[in-house]
Amino acid sequence: MPEKARIGLDLFGGDNAPNATLEGAIFALKNNFVDSVYLIGGDQSLKEKIPEELHKKFIFIKAENTVTNNTKPTDVLKLKTSSIYIGNEMMKNGEIDAFVSAGSTGALLAAGTFVCGRIKGIDRPALVIPLPGKKGKVRVLVDGGANAELKPKHFVSLAKEGIAFAKFLGIENPKVKILNIGTEEEKGTKLVKEVSEIFKEDSKIVYDGFVEGRDIFEENVDVIVTDGFTGNTVLKTVEGTAYYILSELKEKISKGGFFAKIGALLMKNALKGLKSSLDYRQYGGTFFLGINGILVKAHGSSDSEAIANALKVAQKAVEEDIVSKIKELL
Template identity: 60%
Template sequence: MPNIKIGIDLYGGDNAPDCVVEGALFALQNKFLSPDELVIVGDEISQEDKKRLNNVEIIPAKDLITNETKPTEVLKLKESSMYIGCEKLKKKELTAFVSAGNTGALFSAGTFVAGRLEGIKRPALVLALPSKNNKPKILVDAGANAEVKADHFYDFAREGIAYANFLNITNPRVAILNIGSEDEKGNSLVKEASDLLKEKKNINYVGYVEARDIFDDTCDVVVTDGFTGNNVLKTMEGTAYFIMHELKETIKQSGLFTKLGALMLRSSLKSLVNKIDYRSYGGTFFLGVNGILVKAHGSSDAEAIANALYVAYRACKFDLLSKINL
């Protein structure tokens, strides 16, 4: 494994650049990254912070990418932090790049600037979800590819398996998300994809899984198109927030004993919220890109940025890209 160099997008995310700087400092102070392993792409940093970031390489970047920037526009913004970071991935000057910026723009930069891994037609957004047995469930694609072909499911399966291995899941079971578990259910796309995965000896394919069974111990990797995957993710997120909101409202309107009981359960409820929050894993991956590309949540605070850097560091040490069976 070559020397680790992890780039962080200074201008990515709702709380940039301050939280990105603080997250980088947090990573250095906790010593899982050394100054010579970290590169900050973007130079809007105070002199005081530059002193605190002593020996960390800082690369200037001019063009700004916002949430309104269209994915294709990033390819013209060659002096943006996102473009520069992905270009350095391509040149192997970075082993990983982390950004909390525009998801579509990052995927576009990763795919067309850093480039695809040889043998991969479609990179995908790969993330870990909670499940009943406390073992993470891998979702691929979580929103990168709205329209796909059947053979792209083979790419998604291999990307998901590599990430499952990264999370210590051996011989992960792969399932296709469908409206039913029976072979005759679903549209022509999932049927064709299912037939394809059945033929692949390097895939432990177990058939279809319904959305309501995602949290059960029926499979380890769930593959679907990005349109469906992103809707699943946002439905889960919205449902979790709705349940917590209704629970709080019910407690407010209840008597003293209920409120005392809720107070006693506060730490347990907080633990539950953390468990159902996929962001607790620190960052998600665009896998299939020619480099380790980590997408941090857009609203990441300093701790979340540090977590994303740590995930990227672990992926470098694990040599994640080599685990994608090409």
């Protein structure tokens, strides 16, 4: 790695940009999460919002706010002055070491793949997602939504991206499971059965059979492989279920009378702990692994805390050279 990591940050992507983005960058620099931030889309006028002692750690890069959630992924390649395009281009040219964006998943993947290229031997870059689990153990789901449709052979890329990310998160000798609607060999679609056969033959994959949706939080799960349609649906279902349960609990407390309210007050810390263990912001960003570069996707609704954590994981990925972790598996 370079002596100091140069982390690019897309000022425009995400629901709370640019304010939350800038605040997140300031927080990350104040707390030494990162060495420096290349603010792509920012200019000198932002300096007045930045504490003076951090001025020298900010580099402003001119770029335009032209990619929206409605931009077709392929159209991004024509928007060469957009923050997403320029961030990837700077990474490709070695001007930054990582690029963080809360912008559109499809646009980021298209720009990352087209501009930076794929790692040789990887045919499908994908989104690797850290998920909490029982006894505080983290696990990885891949693909979180980069590739809605895949052929059986493409899942080999996904498995290797998942393994690399699991190692990055500190999981030793990660095992790979395939998400399915049953654990018996004969269950599921033709696709998952074919993927299962391919994984069994690959010496770089420690294949551990099928896993069902109800068991994704179990202790013995390291890497869960599925297509981007199912993976994205699973992630959003987890989010929706958690939100639904917490809102139900809140309602039951409010209707539960005096004792329930006192009880909730006494349990405040436990409830707060629960919420934060499910909070995506604790994990910061996720990665598009498989491209030639460190491309970090922050959640679209990231607040400043989430942006700061995304910058933190980007710095760590530069320090640990996450790309080399995939290459070892090829």
